[in-house]
Amino acid sequence: MVASAAVMAFGFVALYGQFMNWSDPRQGGVDFTLFQCMDAVVSMVAGLAAGFVAERLGYGVFFGIAFALSLAVLPAIWRAAAITREEEAALA
Secondary structure (H helix, E strand, O other), X not given: OHHHHHHHHHHHHXXXXXXXXXXXXXXXXXXXXXXXXXXXXXXXXXXXXXXXXXXXXXXXXXXXXXXXXXXXXXXXXXXXXHHHHHHHHHHO
């Protein structure tokens, strides 16, 4: 339970750090707030969709879909991380 909460906390720190990185320094507060609001909206919609799928198709199918989606987005995550590293190297 504690490890799960710690991993979740690390995830939020990383996500919000990236939001700060993406925010324009001239209006950082506004940009960060919009990113955080969209994060909340996406979380609510995803939660509703997950409940709908689990109720209609069962938990086995739901976890199978979640696993497949997790694998499918890995290349996009790696690509985004590489672009971020390149941008940071260019600024250094």
